Amino acid sequence: MIDVETAHAESMYTRRERPTTAWVWQAATGVLLLILLTVHMIAQHFIVEGGLRTHAEVVDYLRSPVIFVVEHLFLGTVTLHAMLGIRAVLFDFGLAPATERRITSWLTAIGVLTVAYGVWLLWAVAF
Amino acid sequence: MAVSTPSGPSRVRSAGRWFDVRHRGPGTWAYALNRITGLALVGYLYIHLAVLSLLARGPGSYDRFVDLVRSPLFLALDLVLIAGWLIHALNGLRLTVVGLGFGVRAQRTMLVVATGAGLLALVVSAVLLFGD
Numbered sequence: 400m401i402d403v404e405t406a407h408a409e410s411m412y413t414r415r416e417r418p419t420t421a422w423v424w425q426a427a428t429g430v431l432l433l434i435l436l437t438v439h440m441i442a443q444h445f446i447v448e449g450g451l452r453t454h455a456e457v458v459d460y461l462r463s464p465v466i467f468v469v470e471h472l473f474l475g476t477v478t479l480h481a482m483l484g485i486r487a488v489l490f491d492f493g494l495a496p497a498t499e500r501r502i503t504s505w506l507t508a509i510g511v512l513t514v515a516y517g518v519w520l521l522w523a524v525a526f
Numbered sequence: 527m528a529v530s531t532p533s534g535p536s537r538v539r540s541a542g543r544w545f546d547v548r549h550r551g552p553g554t555w556a557y558a559l560n561r562i563t564g565l566a567l568v569g570y571l572y573i574h575l576a577v578l579s580l581l582a583r584g585p586g587s588y589d590r591f592v593d594l595v596r597s598p599l600f601l602a603l604d605l606v607l608i609a610g611w612l613i614h615a616l617n618g619l620r621l622t623v624v625g626l627g628f629g630v631r632a633q634r635t636m637l638v639v640a641t642g643a644g645l646l647a648l649v650v651s652a653v654l655l656f657g658d
Binding site: 485 | 543561564565567568571572573578579581582584585588589592596611615618621622625626655
């Protein structure tokens, strides 16, 4: 028999019906982030002896082709995960569909600007 | 066709449902913590980007900043950040598994395992941070 807590979690927070596309993306980017953030942390703090402590060390680090690709992937994934998370919190307000569409548009714009700034920064620092 | 949406006060009540953990069990506490840490991590993402913009200004400003953040106070803040990330990541993984319909009846066990793994990882992180 399912206890009260489990039933509560099932009814409020889990998708008993078909998961929404946004929920699937949030879950997928979350799992991908676990991998990318682990690579990001291990590469920065353990593979580089003593960690990245100076500007010159960061530039050298970013000039590695594999790291350069991983950092771009990390930036895109973390931004998408963050925007979907904010969207989920805001949608809990029970807004009108038109307002929800506006929120999605705004968050898309903020996400695109964030990624664009991050990509510019990566290229400006590395080259 | 007009769409019925909650009015102001009921809208706030509805949105804050996840935040109200009174008389609720550990699963609800974990879910609320997941959202709070998520919102805090979004804030950190933008702080991190702002700090990294120092890299574009050249070695002077970035190297001075790194000297500052190697102080014990900033290392302690790093540990708070790692704790927030561990809560969000491990609990998020648990919610994803449960959300996909797996292990719904074992979610309390998963919560205990996630808490244990998180605490262990936090201790290892503290040793690595302060033992350096």
